Each structure stands twice: as C-alpha cells, then as structure tokens.
Amino acid sequence: xxxxxxxRRIDAALSATAGxxxxxxxxxxxxxxxxxxxxxxxxxxxxxxxxxxWLAYACFAVVLVSSVAYLLRRDLxxxxxxxxxxxxxxxxxxxxxxxxxxxxxPVWGTWWVWDPRxxxxxxxxxxxxxxxxxxxxxxxxxxxxxxxAAVGILGFVNVPVVHFSVVWWRTLHQPATVLxxxxxxxxxxxxxxxxxxxxxxxxxxxxVVRRRAQVLAGHDVTVPxxxxxxxxxxxxxxxxxx
Amino acid sequence: xTLSAQVLAVLRREAAxxxxxxxxxxxxxxxxxxxxxxxxLAFGPEPxxxxxxxxxxxxxxxxxxxxxxxxxxLSAELTEDTWDVLRALTGPGALFAGxxxxxxAALLTVWALTSGLVVVLFDVRPPLVAVGAGVLGTLxxxxxxxxxxxxxxxxxxxxxxxxxxxxxxxxxxxxxxxxLSTPGVVALPWAVLLVxxxxxxxAACWTVFPALLEE
Numbered sequence: 001x002x003x004x005x006x007x008r009r010i011d012a013a014l015s016a017t018a019g020x021x022x023x024x025x026x027x028x029x030x031x032x033x034x035x036x037x038x039x040x041x042x043x044x045x046x047x048x049x050x051x052x053x054w055l056a057y058a059c060f061a062v063v064l065v066s067s068v069a070y071l072l073r074r075d076l077x078x079x080x081x082x083x084x085x086x087x088x089x090x091x092x093x094x095x096x097x098x099x100x101x102x103x104x105x106p107v108w109g110t111w112w113v114w115d116p117r118x119x120x121x122x123x124x125x126x127x128x129x130x131x132x133x134x135x136x137x138x139x140x141x142x143x144x145x146x147x148x149a150a151v152g153i154l155g156f157v158n159v160p161v162v163h164f165s166v167v168w169w170r171t172l173h174q175p176a177t178v179l180x181x182x183x184x185x186x187x188x189x190x191x192x193x194x195x196x197x198x199x200x201x202x203x204x205x206x207x208v209v210r211r212r213a214q215v216l217a218g219h220d221v222t223v224p225x226x227x228x229x230x231x232x233x234x235x236x237x238x239x240x241x242x
Numbered sequence: 243x244t245l246s247a248q249v250l251a252v253l254r255r256e257a258a259x260x261x262x263x264x265x266x267x268x269x270x271x272x273x274x275x276x277x278x279x280x281x282x283l284a285f286g287p288e289p290x291x292x293x294x295x296x297x298x299x300x301x302x303x304x305x306x307x308x309x310x311x312x313x314x315x316l317s318a319e320l321t322e323d324t325w326d327v328l329r330a331l332t333g334p335g336a337l338f339a340g341x342x343x344x345x346x347a348a349l350l351t352v353w354a355l356t357s358g359l360v361v362v363l364f365d366v367r368p369p370l371v372a373v374g375a376g377v378l379g380t381l382x383x384x385x386x387x388x389x390x391x392x393x394x395x396x397x398x399x400x401x402x403x404x405x406x407x408x409x410x411x412x413x414x415x416x417x418x419x420x421x422l423s424t425p426g427v428v429a430l431p432w433a434v435l436l437v438x439x440x441x442x443x444x445a446a447c448w449t450v451f452p453a454l455l456e457e
Contacts, residue, residue, distance in 0.1 A: 071450065071453050120413065123410045123413050124410075126406060126409075126410040127407075127410045127411055129406070130403060130406040130407045130410065130411075133400060133403055133406065134393070134403065134407070136399060136400050137393075137394065137396075137397025137398070137399055137400050137403065138396075138397045138398045138399060139398065143396075143397075143456075146453045146454065146456060147393050147397070147454065149450070149453065150389065150393060150450035150453055150454055151390075151393070151407065153446050153449070153450055154386065154389065154390075154411060154443070154446050154447065154450065155411060157411070157414070157439065157442055157443055157446065158410070158411060158413060158414065161413065161414050161417075161435075161439075
C-alpha cells in the first residue's frame, strides 16, 4: 500500500507555499530591499528577470532528464513531464528576454543590443520552440514522444553555451553575481529578495509543470471500445425515410 | 557482417546516390558559393570589414548549407522506398556512422569551397587553426544534420521545421568556427568550446539515433 500523499494534497501544499513565498518576495523586493546605487528603481526588475531565467534553465534540465528517462523506460508520463517543462521553459525564456529588454532600456539606453547573452538566449528560445513543434511531425503519439525526446536531449547542448556566454565573451550583460566563485558584492536585503523570488518561481514552476502534466495525461487517456457508451437507438417506422 | 563493413556499405551507397543524383553539387555548393559572393557584396568593399566578417561568412554559409544536405539525408531512400530494407539490413550504429560520414564529406566540401572563395574574394589569410575548426565544426554539424534530417524526414507533416531545428542548434559551431577562422583571436577557449560541442553532440546524436529508427 502506497504511503505517498495524494496528488491534490501535494498541489494544495505547493500552491500555498508558492503563494506565501511570492508574497514574502514581493514585500522584501519592493519595501525592504534598497534601490541599486547606480541603476535606481529599475534594478528591482532583477527580482523577476533572474528567477524567470533560472526557472527556464531548470525547465530545460527537466526536459533533458525526462527525455532520457522516456527513451530508457518508454513511459509516457516522462514525455508529459518533458512537454510540460518545455512549455514553461519557453514561456520563462520569453519572459526573461522581455524583462531584460525593459531593464536594458533605462540602464543601457536601448531595448536591444547584439550582446552574446541576449542573442544566445533568443537562440535557446528558438531551440525549445522547435522542441515543442516536433510533436506535430506526425500522428503517432509514441513516435512524436521519441522525436521530442531526441530533440530535448540535443537541444540541451546549447544551455551551457548560453550560461557561460557572459564569461567567454566581452559583454555588456552583467556577469554572474550569485553563482560567481568570488564573494557576492550584493546587499543582504537584495540577496534575500532575490532568494525568495527564486524559491517562489521554483515552487510555482513545479506546480505548473505538475498540473500541466496532469492535463496532458487527460489527453492521452483512450477509452477502451468495451466501455464506450452506446448512442441513442434510432427507430425507423415503416414508411419513414431518414 | 562486421560493423565497419556495414558502415562502409552505407557510405558506398551514399557515394553512389550522390554520383547518381548530384544533390550536393547542384544544391549545397551553389547555395554556399552564392552566399559568400552576396555576403562580400553586402559587407564590403572595405578590406577591414571583409577581414572582420570573413570567418563568420564561411561558417554561416556552412550552417545554411546543412539545410539542403539534411533534406537529402533520406530523400533517396524515401523516393525509392528502400528505407525499411536499409534499416533491416544494417544496425542503427552502422547506419548513423555511414550517413554521418557521407554528410561530413559533403559539409567538409562546402567548408573547403567557401574558405577558398573567402581567401580569394575577401583577400584574407585565415589562421592555420581554421583548418582544425573546419574539420571539427563540420563533424559536429554533420552529426546534427544526420540526426535531425532523419527525424524530420520520417515525419508526415511540418517538414519546414528543419531550419528551425538545425540552425539554432548549430550556434556553438558557428561561433567557435567563426572566431577560430578570424586572424588575431585567442584560439584556446574557442577550440575547447568546439571540441566539447563536437564530442557532446556526436555522443548525443549517436545515442538518440536508434530511437529515431523505430516504427
């Protein structure tokens, strides 16, 4: 007998935790953390931009792991997880690009620059948009899952390139601050707001992927012929033509 | 039949298909040549601008040429209805390796042609390391082209997805190849990137290829 909590209870717990963490992140980011000394209030976009980018990376890692697991086990649950994570990853990548552009306007003076981080992130978005489209190459559900798993694995090759692009190239984009091996120069309150936002996005992302995978499972359900409900009987009386 | 014999047989078949159809000669090579000539016209005629863009032009031409090459990966088998026979007679590893070698030869030819055109028309002297980049970068792109070519060709719809899958995924080869073909650029980090990209992509394509062959 399984002792695991029922899925609805997990979803409810995730919703509550994600909601509370989001609220805390909102309060700390807007009311407690000071504005940046150089960038002013515009820097507060970081509390959404960075978590969105983080969640996108995490989603693409889930796509990779789920794709490998699908090819090994041929269990469609892994494919649904991969698809759900891929969809969220594409959305979060687009959000990170748009927010970065909004942040860049007051700080860099332009909406867009040909910066390696920006360009490689857009390329990442295209790779995973392609990943989602691959499922439509044919009608066979299993073949679509296999093709998607292959692209999910091949597409991940670009993720490290995007992440390290800021290190490898001379770039306008800010290098990694939190993940840098050097001690972080960030104010403690800013770090707290960013940390809370990352946790909130991660929990929210986990919930979205779970719920989306459940919806996709509903699409995959096929009703066996023996359980089909018979339609209403049609009675044709003598002399009537239907 | 040993693996190497199977690989050789597939490669011979690829060569025979190319001899019969002249696919590379009539599609990829003219496309790449036109690309270089038009790029020179667009970026030039200042020698400094041509020198700066020469490496990128070569690799962008190679990347664009992967599209007709990828379309040709299975075209003969699908036209002749011999794909099932080929899959039955050869193992997935041999099939991938044979097709990969054929595509690699095609892309190396495209790279050699575009590099030659750039040297002559752009009047630049690429560094020696550009040759290594050509060999490794085309190998990486060939593995991607082979896997994605088979993936798209075996589908029944959305064949136009090919560029959306190949071009973005070829980004590391484009960047590293362009940098390694540009005089005065520190080669080591780009060489490391290209070696890592080629190794990871080759391993990933080799691993996922059998799944693409299943019914």
